[in-house]
Amino acid sequence: MNLFEFENVITDFKPVLGLEVHVELNTKTKVFCSCPTNFGASPNTNVCPTCLGLPGSLPVLNEKAIESIIKIGLALNCQIAPWSRMARKNYFYPDMPKDYQISQYDEPICFDGFLDVLVPNGDDSSKIRIGIERVHLEEDTGKLTHAGGFTGRIHGADYSLVDYNRAGIPLVEIVTKIIPDTGELAPEVAKAYVATLRDLIRNLGVSDVRMEEGSLRCDVNVSLMPIESNQLGTRTETKNVNSLRSVERAVRFEMQRQAALLKAGERVKQETRHFHENDGSTSPGRSKEQAEEYRYFPEPDLLPIAPDSKWIEQLRSELPETPTAKRERLKQAWQITDFEMLAVVNAGALDLIEATVELGTDPSAARKWWLGKITRIANERGVELEQIDITPAQVAEIDQLVATGALNDKLARQVISSVIAGEGSPGEIVQKQGLAVVSDDSALLDAIKEAIVAMPEVVSKIQDGKLQASGALIGAVMKATGGKADAAKVRKLLFDYLGVSQD
Ligand code: ADP
Numbered sequence: 470m471n472l473f474e475f476e477n478v479i480t481d482f483k484p485v486l487g488l489e490v491h492v493e494l495n496t497k498t499k500v501f502c503s504c505p506t507n508f509g510a511s512p513n514t515n516v517c518p519t520c521l522g523l524p525g526s527l528p529v530l531n532e533k534a535i536e537s538i539i540k541i542g543l544a545l546n547c548q549i550a551p552w553s554r555m556a557r558k559n560y561f562y563p564d565m566p567k568d569y570q571i572s573q574y575d576e577p578i579c580f581d582g583f584l585d586v587l588v589p590n591g592d593d594s595s596k597i598r599i600g601i602e603r604v605h606l607e608e609d610t611g612k613l614t615h616a617g618g619f620t621g622r623i624h625g626a627d628y629s630l631v632d633y634n635r636a637g638i639p640l641v642e643i644v645t646k647i648i649p650d651t652g653e654l655a656p657e658v659a660k661a662y663v664a665t666l667r668d669l670i671r672n673l674g675v676s677d678v679r680m681e682e683g684s685l686r687c688d689v690n691v692s693l694m695p696i697e698s699n700q701l702g703t704r705t706e707t708k709n710v711n712s713l714r715s716v717e718r719a720v721r722f723e724m725q726r727q728a729a730l731l732k733a734g735e736r737v738k739q740e741t742r743h744f745h746e747n748d749g750s751t752s753p754g755r756s757k758e759q760a761e762e763y764r765y766f767p768e769p770d771l772l773p774i775a776p777d778s779k780w781i782e783q784l785r786s787e788l789p790e791t792p793t794a795k796r797e798r799l800k801q802a803w804q805i806t807d808f809e810m811l812a813v814v815n816a817g818a819l820d821l822i823e824a825t826v827e828l829g830t831d832p833s834a835a836r837k838w839w840l841g842k843i844t845r846i847a848n849e850r851g852v853e854l855e856q857i858d859i860t861p862a863q864v865a866e867i868d869q870l871v872a873t874g875a876l877n878d879k880l881a882r883q884v885i886s887s888v889i890a891g892e893g894s895p896g897e898i899v900q901k902q903g904l905a906v907v908s909d910d911s912a913l914l915d916a917i918k919e920a921i922v923a924m925p926e927v928v929s930k931i932q933d934g935k936l937q938a939s940g941a942l943i944g945a946v947m948k949a950t951g952g953k954a955d956a957a958k959v960r961k962l963l964f965d966y967l968g969v970s971q972d
Pocket residue numbers: 485486487488489644645646647648690691692693701702703704706
């Protein structure tokens with residue numbers, strides 16, 4: 470497949486985006502029945518006649534789901550419809566027991582809002598306002614497992630299994646308005662939007678928004694407009710992209726692929742596409758249905774939704790701090806710049822650092838550990854920071870060991886790696902691997918004396934007042950102790966021993 474250079478896409482085309490995010494609500498029961506929603510139950514145990522679509526069963530709307538979606542709508546600055554209806558979307562799929570999905574069509578509960586996101590722009594950051602078209606409620610489908618093949622896909626499988634536990638879990642779909650030309654920032658904008666939305670919803674406490682478990686999924690629409698044109702191009706919709714990094718890569722890839730097609734005089738086909746984690750590419754799915762093919766009609770088994778305006782105002786007054794306000798507050802508290810805050814947010818580290826600081830760690834130290842070693846490990850593995858097996862409490866414990874001088878930074882990074890590798894708690898690892906800093910002065914002094922004997926020329930430089938030459942000696946001592954010495958302490962002992970004043 471031909472790909473156009475990213476830089477050249479921008480000179481010739483304007484990228485247009487549209488993002489559809491599905492969020493599973495964390496209500497205790499399903500949206501139209503009282504089955505539990507817990508993740509990981511044995512297949513087909515959280516089911517009843519309603520969510521199995523058996524004849525004669527009737528749906529009853531879960532009030533908590535309505536409360537949750539209204540909270541999301543309010544947090545996204547949406548209008549809340551005083552009156553709306555659920556709709557039937559008709560199509561066959563084996564994971565959907567009724568052969569129709571109860572969703573919403575032209576009467577969503579929430580509409581016309583916005584969300585501001587920050588994206589890095591050179592050494593600075595840009596604020597971009599993303600318009601929200603609609604936020605609507607629907608039911609999730611069951612889950613198919615294709616068995617017997619090698620790929621887990623239906624092609625080549627011997628048989629398929631279906632688990633209806635997920636059928637009827639409340640889903641909220643959040644659809645953006647068209648996001649007009651953001652130029653080279655487009656991939657970052659898409660990622661920042663999903664990251665900000667995730668933080669906002671997590672803050673509301675209405676979903677655990679775990680992309681890797683599928684409780685937040687994103688469909689990425691991309692099209693290109695020739696630079697001189699004002700007419701929207703044909704879009705593709707890359708389905709179920711399930712990490713922040715993948716959202717960014719999917720946009721980038723589609724921009725490059727579509728540009729290559731258009732440059733070659735070919736057309737972009739309107740279709741859904743699959744994203745491939747291994748190489749960041751997309752491949753064709755199905756050609757896109759038109760809305761009329763779903764034969765939407767108002768769901769006759771459910772009453773319209775008409776939330777009391779007093780209730781809405783009460784929910785509005787109870788909304789937690791917005792992500793923007795939270796960032797501003799923590800930026801002040803941690804005394805960092807906008808740009809530094811952006812790095813924190815884009816690494817997905819805001820909540821983790823906040824939790825670490827709440828445990829008593831100095832903010833700059835907390836940022837150092839999370840954005841340094843731990844982010845590097847997450848990047849190497851191509852996963853999100855929060856998927857890495859280390860908790861704010863463990864990071865706070867490691868930092869405490871550094872603060873008391875039991876570990877230096879290098880050893881601390883080693884302990885971090887070991888905690889992530891599942892080798893135990895920081896305390897246990899320090900014990901088991903003998904990682905503690907050599908604080909025994911006589912052991913350090915022995916190493917210092919050896920270094921002095923080995924490098925007499927360095928010693929005379931120091932004695933001539935060239936204090937910076939001491940680096941070589943300190944380095945030799947660090948090496949001799951396997952990196953387990955506190956460099957500042959070695960420096961002091963060395964100067965005391967040589968009888969040289971440190972300043
Ligand atoms: P569908 O049911 O086909 O997925 P939706 O209305 O739910 O349609 O979502 C379509 C998304 O794609 C919206 O975010 C919309 O703003 C966006 N979109 C529509 N047309 C284009 C286009 N030409 N290029 C990029 N995005 C588009």
